[in-house]
Amino acid sequence: MTIVQTCPAPIMQHETVQMAHGAGGRLSQALMQRVFMPHLHNSFLDLLDDQAKLDLPSGRIAFTTDTYVVSPIFFPGGNIGELAVNGTVNDLAVGGAKPLYLSAGFVLEEGFSLAELEVIVKSMAEAAHRAGVMMVTGDTKVVGKGQCDRIFINTSGIGVIREGVNLSCRNLKAGDSIILSGTVGDHGMAIMTSRTGLSFQSRITSDCGALNGMISAMLDAVPFTIHAMRDPTRGGVAATLNELAQSSSVGIEIHETTIPVKPDVRGACELLGIDPLHVANEGKLVVAVAAGDAGKVLEVMRNFDHGRDAVIIGSVVDDHPGMVVMRTVYGSRRIIDLPLGEQLPRIC
Amino acid sequence: MCLAIPGKLLELTIENGLKMGTIDVNGSKTRACLEYVPDIKVGQYTIVHAGFALKIIDEEEAAESLKLWQELIESGAFQPDEELPSAESL
Amino acid sequence: MKYIDEYRDPQLALKLLEEIRRKTARHWSIMEICGGQTHSIIRNGIDQLLPDTIELVHGPGCPVCVTPLESIERALAIAAREEVIFTSFGDMLRVPGNARDLFMVRSAGGDVRIVFSPLDALQIARDNPSKEVVFFAVGFETTAPANAMVVWQAAREGIENFSVLVSQVMVPPAMRAILSSPENRVQGFLAAGHVCAVMGYEEYEPIAREFQVPIVPTGFEPVDLLAGILKTIELLEEGKSGVVNRYGRVVSREGNPLAREIIMKVFEVTDRQWRGLGPIPGSGLGLRREFASFDAEKRFQVTNICAQESPLCMSGRVLQGMLKPDGCPAFAKECTPEHPLGATMVSSEGACAAYYNYHLTP
Ligand code: SF4
Numbered sequence: 001m002t003i004v005q006t007c008p009a010p011i012m013q014h015e016t017v018q019m020a021h022g023a024g025g026r027l028s029q030a031l032m033q034r035v036f037m038p039h040l041h042n043s044f045l046d047l048l049d050d051q052a053k054l055d056l057p058s059g060r061i062a063f064t065t066d067t068y069v070v071s072p073i074f075f076p077g078g079n080i081g082e083l084a085v086n087g088t089v090n091d092l093a094v095g096g097a098k099p100l101y102l103s104a105g106f107v108l109e110e111g112f113s114l115a116e117l118e119v120i121v122k123s124m125a126e127a128a129h130r131a132g133v134m135m136v137t138g139d140t141k142v143v144g145k146g147q148c149d150r151i152f153i154n155t156s157g158i159g160v161i162r163e164g165v166n167l168s169c170r171n172l173k174a175g176d177s178i179i180l181s182g183t184v185g186d187h188g189m190a191i192m193t194s195r196t197g198l199s200f201q202s203r204i205t206s207d208c209g210a211l212n213g214m215i216s217a218m219l220d221a222v223p224f225t226i227h228a229m230r231d232p233t234r235g236g237v238a239a240t241l242n243e244l245a246q247s248s249s250v251g252i253e254i255h256e257t258t259i260p261v262k263p264d265v266r267g268a269c270e271l272l273g274i275d276p277l278h279v280a281n282e283g284k285l286v287v288a289v290a291a292g293d294a295g296k297v298l299e300v301m302r303n304f305d306h307g308r309d310a311v312i313i314g315s316v317v318d319d320h321p322g323m324v325v326m327r328t329v330y331g332s333r334r335i336i337d338l339p340l341g342e343q344l345p346r347i348c
Numbered sequence: 349m350c351l352a353i354p355g356k357l358l359e360l361t362i363e364n365g366l367k368m369g370t371i372d373v374n375g376s377k378t379r380a381c382l383e384y385v386p387d388i389k390v391g392q393y394t395i396v397h398a399g400f401a402l403k404i405i406d407e408e409e410a411a412e413s414l415k416l417w418q419e420l421i422e423s424g425a426f427q428p429d430e431e432l433p434s435a436e437s438l
Numbered sequence: 439m440k441y442i443d444e445y446r447d448p449q450l451a452l453k454l455l456e457e458i459r460r461k462t463a464r465h466w467s468i469m470e471i472c473g474g475q476t477h478s479i480i481r482n483g484i485d486q487l488l489p490d491t492i493e494l495v496h497g498p499g500c501p502v503c504v505t506p507l508e509s510i511e512r513a514l515a516i517a518a519r520e521e522v523i524f525t526s527f528g529d530m531l532r533v534p535g536n537a538r539d540l541f542m543v544r545s546a547g548g549d550v551r552i553v554f555s556p557l558d559a560l561q562i563a564r565d566n567p568s569k570e571v572v573f574f575a576v577g578f579e580t581t582a583p584a585n586a587m588v589v590w591q592a593a594r595e596g597i598e599n600f601s602v603l604v605s606q607v608m609v610p611p612a613m614r615a616i617l618s619s620p621e622n623r624v625q626g627f628l629a630a631g632h633v634c635a636v637m638g639y640e641e642y643e644p645i646a647r648e649f650q651v652p653i654v655p656t657g658f659e660p661v662d663l664l665a666g667i668l669k670t671i672e673l674l675e676e677g678k679s680g681v682v683n684r685y686g687r688v689v690s691r692e693g694n695p696l697a698r699e700i701i702m703k704v705f706e707v708t709d710r711q712w713r714g715l716g717p718i719p720g721s722g723l724g725l726r727r728e729f730a731s732f733d734a735e736k737r738f739q740v741t742n743i744c745a746q747e748s749p750l751c752m753s754g755r756v757l758q759g760m761l762k763p764d765g766c767p768a769f770a771k772e773c774t775p776e777h778p779l780g781a782t783m784v785s786s787e788g789a790c791a792a793y794y795n796y797h798l799t800p
Binding site: 200263266267270272328329330331332333334335337340341344345346347348 | 446451473484581
């Protein structure tokens with residue numbers, strides 16, 4: 001009789017992220033096989049090379065990167081993974097590019113739940129599928145407990161810019177109409193009201209979504225007179241309008257009554273003393289278009305979920321270059337300034 | 349100072365021995381301490397500041413003053429209301 | 439939104455404006471005490487709509503603005519301590535001390551948390567028994583009931599790891615100080631509606647008598663504000679003084695007696711330093727001796743921390759209506775919301791910041 005003595009086999013089935021998951025060894029591979037590949041696999045990733053080798057159609061390339069550190073990582077209407085895909089897709093699309101390929105870099109905190117990671121990865125795959133882009137390369141690092149907040153994601157993206165399209169925040173011209181694709185403040189207030197500590201409950205859901213389908217249709221209909229597009233994320237519509245006005249050295253005048261705000265978002269903003277124009281959005285679009293074509297653009301936008309509530313909120317003017325002015329319901333005017341950093345709930 | 353927002357009481361609870369309530373503000377809900385408005389009933393509106401209900405809104409008063417203002421719009425002329433006793437002549 | 443939208447009705451507002459124009463014959467300076475009203479006035483451009491002969495003077499009713507530098511420095515010192523979770527309304531996080539603000543303490547490792555209600559701070563104390571939880575209890579009379587209740591409740595539950603840093607101020611003594619100044623230009627007041635919701639308006643009656651001014655408790659929405667202004671103008675034009683309530687749905691003469699009772703059980707009247715204005719006797723509230731064990735200043739021994747305000751800043755004159763913010767030489771130059779010299783530039787409802795953010799210089 002022989003006794004085979006073996007060292008105990010290392011545990012391969014973990015419930016949480018281990019330092020070794022990022023060390024490049026067997027656990028790294030297991031993480032790849034168990035969590036990432038089932039959802040993300042495609043002809044590029046399947047090769048497991050260190051780089052993706054891409055054939056790009058001719059034309060100018062748009063390239064962008066963004067890092068996502070949102071807290072909480074799951075919020076009503078989405079999660080950090082979905083946000084990371086849609087955000088980068090939108091950054092490409094607003095430049096007039098057709099988004100094609102994405103990369104994803106993950107920083108995971110030791111102890112982070114693998115089940116939650118899988119949910120995030122799965123929704124990234126779904127978001128990429130919806131937006132018609134491919135996740136072609138990626139990376140994962142693990143840091144010690146307390147060195148990051150559960151999960152950070154960086155996504156970069158490449159797209160090809162349509163021939164003849166020249167969108168830039170410097171292109172605004174006096175007389176342009178300013179279109180907003182829908183209600184403001186949904187994402188930021190969804191995040192704020194779902195943070196623990198604030199005694200709030202709301203059913204506000206994030207507007208997190210990819211805009212490339214709608215933008216593509218808009219450019220099909222009106223290829224040359226859309227002058228600029230922006231997705232008003234951090235700093236909200238106020239920050240975006242200010243950037244546009246400053247970059248183009250023009251004034252922008254908007255009308256208070258036209259700005260769409262969902263009722264519960266408005267309620268939460270009133271309670272917390274926050275201006276909805278300063279609150280972040282993740283699936284909205286601000287468009288500057290020659291006034292004559294504004295109607296056509298609106299019509300196209302309203303065919304899409306993300307543009308159903310699209311409205312003209314104002315116009316580009318010669319006066320007060322670099323400044324955004326709002327006409328109030330009472331006929332008075334006030335400056336819409338850049339918000340100052342983080343939006344804080346106030347009592348006074 | 350003092351952002352205080354009107355909202356409607358949806359339900360009453362007791363937490364840590366304090367009267368608390370859920371207040372609806374246009375579809376968003378907040379928790380508020382009701383110790384200072386112990387007589388409040390579900391469905392009534394109150395002013396909420398820093399998580400505390402400070403006063404039940406006087407619906408009658410509100411309706412009356414709105415009516416007065418509405419008349420003002422319709423008549424085109426302002427109807428001076430009677431002086432309150434605390435206003436005294438110089 | 440019920441009780442908000444009706445009071446933002448443009449038709450009604452324009453009608454009230456018309457009445458104000460019709461009634462105004464002379465030049466009048468009216469002070470809205472409350473920073474929330476300043477915010478609403480400027481946000482809605484009400485000052486642009488009023489006849490030129492009515493000047494609105496933005497008063498000192500912003501707790502963020504008038505909290506003395508000393509209290510800020512003490513807050514910063516306490517918040518930086520390792521064993522402390524420092525809790526505060528969002529408003530106070532950006533208020534600069536001499537060299538830093540609470541955000542900077544947080545980025546240096548301090549545990550600084552924003553709460554919406556003081557009771558949230560108490561909950562943090564219950565959840566973290568091994569930590570010292572400190573709440574920055576700032577505010578006017580409106581916030582006093584909340585700040586008083588949290589101390590009352592902590593005492594009742596015997597929560598020992600909780601304390602408050604109190605910087606609680608009151609309106610009537612400040613009004614007296616403004617009216618008593620030889621340079622005073624204020625002829626009538628819009629009293630702060632939410633302060634009056636708690637305190638009522640009894641205590642303004644002797645002020646109106648003594649200084650022969652109209653005082654009109656007023657709400658915050660445009661229609662409320664215009665109705666308050668209209669009443670004040672009527673009284674001024676008729677040469678009358680006295681207190682006339684224009685916020686009846688929320689304010690009664692006696693205010694909220696229950697709230698007043700708890701305030702006076704927990705706090706007592708003290709002298710108080712106001713940032714920009716200096717010391718005003720009897721203008722503050724401090725913890726009563728029975729609640730001294732909840733006093734963070736004593737618990738963390740920070741009473742020796744003192745501070746000097748920027749010599750460039752004229753916020754004291756701004757707060758008393760002697761100077762419009764853009765009349766300060768530092769306005770929009772050395773002093774901006776990103777680099778505030780005085781607290782009136784910090785709070786979005788501080789007179790200087792409100793001017794900076796919303797005012798259109800044609
Ligand atoms: S502008 Fe700045 S320096 Fe001048 S009074 Fe206002 S806060 Fe002070």
